[in-house]
Amino acid sequence: MRNRIKDLRLVYDLTQDELAEKLEVSRQTIISLEKGRYNPSLILAYKISRVFMCRIEDVFIFEEGNENG
Amino acid sequence: MRNRIKDLRLVYDLTQDELAEKLEVSRQTIISLEKGRYNPSLILAYKISRVFMCRIEDVFIFEEGNENG
DNA sequence: ACTTTACGTAAAGTATACTTTACATTATAT
DNA sequence: ATATAATGTAAAGTATACTTTACGTAAAGT
Numbered sequence: 001m002r003n004r005i006k007d008l009r010l011v012y013d014l015t016q017d018e019l020a021e022k023l024e025v026s027r028q029t030i031i032s033l034e035k036g037r038y039n040p041s042l043i044l045a046y047k048i049s050r051v052f053m054c055r056i057e058d059v060f061i062f063e064e065g066n067e068n069g
Numbered sequence: 070m071r072n073r074i075k076d077l078r079l080v081y082d083l084t085q086d087e088l089a090e091k092l093e094v095s096r097q098t099i100i101s102l103e104k105g106r107y108n109p110s111l112i113l114a115y116k117i118s119r120v121f122m123c124r125i126e127d128v129f130i131f132e133e134g135n136e137n138g
Numbered sequence: 139a140c141t142t143t144a145c146g147t148a149a150a151g152t153a154t155a156c157t158t159t160a161c162a163t164t165a166t167a168t
Numbered sequence: 169a170t171a172t173a174a175t176g177t178a179a180a181g182t183a184t185a186c187t188t189t190a191c192g193t194a195a196a197g198t
Contacts, residue, residue, distance in 0.1 A: 001111070001112060015173080015174060015175090016174075016175070016176095017173095017175095025157085026157050026158075027175090028156075028157065029156055029157080031176065031177090032155085032156080038154070038155060038156085039110050039111055039112050039154085040110070040111050041108050041110060041155070041156090041184090041185085042070075042109050042110065042113075042114040042125070043108050043131075044111075044155090044156090045111040045114075046070075055126060056111070056126065057124065057125065060111060060115075062112075084143085084145085085144075085145070085146095086143095086144080094186070094187085095186065095187050095188075096145090097186075098185080098187080100145075100146065101185085101186080104146090107184070107186085109185075109186090110155085110186090113185090113186090
């Protein structure tokens with residue numbers, strides 16, 4: 001599972017800190033997400049999609065043919 | 070956050086056990102999800118949406134005006 | 139009567155999402 | 169030169185998703 005968080009964050013001209021605040025998570029969480037270190041909860045994924053005004057599937061890319069997702 | 074897992078499972082005529090197998094999770098996980106006891110991981114949410122051939126947002130309903138999600 | 143199937147609960151264990159703190163690096167500004 | 173802002177790493181701690189086992193119940197089949 002890949003994601004476009006970093007790209008979208010830059011499009012919206014936000015720092016990691018600012019995005020973390022909007023999402024009510026720590027900056028570490030943003031870093032880990034951007035680096036693809038884990039698989040967020042659905043609620044966090046949803047909040048992210050709302051910040052970027054799009055659908056979950058527009059932020060997170062689940063490539064068929066599975067590396068687990 | 071509500072979800073339509075139980076409804077969709079019945080539409081697809083699956084038992085909890087069968088759905089659990091398809092998703093590669095335990096039956097307990099299905100029960101807990103149907104009962105709304107927790108907030109799944111994004112990957113699990115995605116797999117569920119694939120089983121039911123729809124989008125994540127069609128399975129999980131995030132009512133605006135937040136009880137967290 | 140009894141067995142089987144489907145659903146449910148409870149409780150303890152494991153894996154992992156997410157936090158917190160502390161420190162390093164690079165770029166920009168003064 | 170040094171201060172500040174933004175990004176990154178590492179490691180230990182907490183919360184919670186998910187598993188496993190064991191047991192209870194109600195309905196349907198034989």
